[in-house]
Amino acid sequence: MDLFIFDRVLAAFTMGTHMLFTYWAISLPFFIVFAEYLGYKKNDPYYLALAKRFSTVMAVLFAVGSAAGAAIAVEFITVWYKWMFLVNEVDILPFEIEVMAFFSEVIFLSLYLYGWNKMSRNAHMVLGALVGMGSSASAVLIVLVNSWMNTPNGFNVEAYVQSGELTGINPLAALWPPAATAEVPMVLAGAWFVGFGSLVGYFSFRKIFSRHLDTQSKEYYNRGLKLASYLAALDAIFLGWAGDNAGKTLYQVQPLKLATLEGVMQTAKGAPMTVGPISIPGVLSLLSTWPPNPNALVLGYSSFVSSVQDPIWWMAHDAYDLHATLGILGAIIFWILALAYLKPSFGKAFSWLGLDNPTEKKLPLYVSFLIGWLQLIAWESGWVAAETGRQPFVIWGPMTTTGGLYTIQAVMLTSEGYNTNPDVLPIGIAIMTALVIAVAGTLYMLKRLFSGKEISQDVASITVSGISSTPQNPQLPSIKSSDSQTSSPRKSEVK
Structure with missing residues (x-):
């Protein structure tokens, strides 16, 4: 090799x-x-x-x-x-x-x-x-x-x-x-979310697959499941803010990396948010700017010279989509579970989903188990997106213009650092x-x-x-x- x-x-x-x-x-x-x-x-x-x-x-x-x-x-x-x-x-x-x-x-x-x-x-x-x-x-x-x-x-x-x-x-x-403003909150919020989510997955797994649970074991797992769900739901608020903050920071200090993660090929005003086959006009511009501006200009690959474009941008983009999708799904589900545990009236309103007794009904337990452990994939895919999204650089450099296009002056290319x-x-x-x-x-x-x-x-x-x-x-x-x-x-x- x-x-x-x-x-x-x-x-x-x-x-x-x-x-x-x-x-x-x-x-x-x-x-x-x-x-x-x-x-x-x-x-x-x-x-x-x-x-x-x-x-x-x-x-x-x-x-x-x-x-x-x-x-x-x-x-x-x-x-x-x-x-x-x-x-x-x-x-x-x-x-x-x-x-x-x-x-x-x-x-x-x-x-x-x-x-x-x-x-x-x-x-x-x-x-x-x-x-x-x-x-x-x-x-x-x-x-x-x-x-x-x-x-x-x-x-x-x-x-x-x-x-x-x-x-x-x-x-x-x-x-x-400058990038620490985006990375530090994202890593802390993400680590807590994945940790608590994994615990939700573990306790749900034990409730589903353990045979002949005695009363004490059920009480033990129920408490662990509820506590982990509460902590994950609470951290979801912090994680949502951290993700939004990260996008806004990248827009300011690393527009090429933002274009890589979001898969923006063409520079445009009112840039859409694209996840898989779904594209919503103006949302990326809206979420990337402060004050929010749905018509803001978002730089795409068309504004950068080819030599600084990420050769594996598709990997970073797909990994980021997977990371964000699983994180959003996890936040929604953990909030639903937390509400069902805290407010019995909420659970009864959705009894057809098993939320009237979420620690015992199969559907919420299977969903908890699945989404809890999927946060591991979200965690790893987020890391893949962040690191491959910086290619072809080990250490980024200042952005300058050349011939009407932007370029990145490499402090160290990956090909120079090994x-x-x-x-x-x-x-x-x-x-x-x-x-x-x-x-x-x-x-x-x-x-x-x-x-x-x-x-x-x-x-x-x-x-x-x-x-x-x-x-x-x-x-x-x-x-x-x-x-x-x-x-x-x-x-x-x-x-």
Whole structure:
């Protein structure tokens, strides 16, 4: 295989695999903390059982995700070392801060896992929230580097394009490139949405395919399903704004990438929004501008020289359409489910869809299972769209005019950034093999984790600690606020 193709396949495989774990690291801590909070708030052992079991899942996924991240770091300094040189000279600060965020995440995760029953409840939940904040901060800092690749700053870009000399370096300015305004909210909102959506899919799967569920298992899965649906529906609001903001930002700072993602071949006023065979006039112009203008001019490929046009634009466009379609469908369905859970009258009005009892009826459970796990495809296709949409560049450059058309001055073309040393081949094969084994081992460990211990045992261990398996029983003592301030284990604490 040609090394240029192999290096790109290796990067796509490694990063695509790593992406399967990043959304868990960002979303799971918040799901767990919400479950723990509701367990104490409602005197409910099922929520606490959710928090305890999924905190172990979080640790397993964190370990494998970190290994995949280490593999990417190896690739940066071997396969794409020319790109890494520029990053090291201009934009290394986000990576350096990310190391501190990563270490903070590791420390807080360790304290959270070993802190059950050894500190106050409030302190323990704060640690869980800090795990989520640390993982989110790590994601943001990595995304800042990606944003810099799309809209590089912090040095004299024009001088570098013309002469190859790095001048006017300002690492602080490079910390927030223009494209970060679009990428950072989109990544955070998307990761939370996919994480919560995947949990909806998991709990629905268990409700559908588990045989002979006992009462405790049903209560456990029902609570997980409802909580994940609520969180996904809530995040859908943030995700909708993030997507709209991303389109408007691209219109301003990367019109060629916007044309690639939307498949705009001809520059036009009142540009239509096209998804598959459907085309709605003026909508792309309306959504891309602020204030909204349905007659605004949207640059298409016809305004750019052929040498800077994306050779695989169709892949970016199709992946983006799939990403957006699945995300919109997911948002609608999660909102319908959340309303059905919160408002029984709403569910009864749509009883023919099974929404009068969505945790038990087959149709809403199958829909929840399908749309929940389809968010994984949305997540991966979004990454494919974003990265292939930047081709043929590794690092974008300033847009200028030439002969009446626009061109992009490349800071680094993809064809210039890869490693031509044949030693890359065995290193890359070893990395891909290790990742395949790691993913297979993770699936095996998670299967053992979920099948090795009955849910009733988890609930019973919490019931023994003083929280009844019948939530909010008036004959049982509630969890007093003063208990949450204790710094030593008590009978009512989780064991």
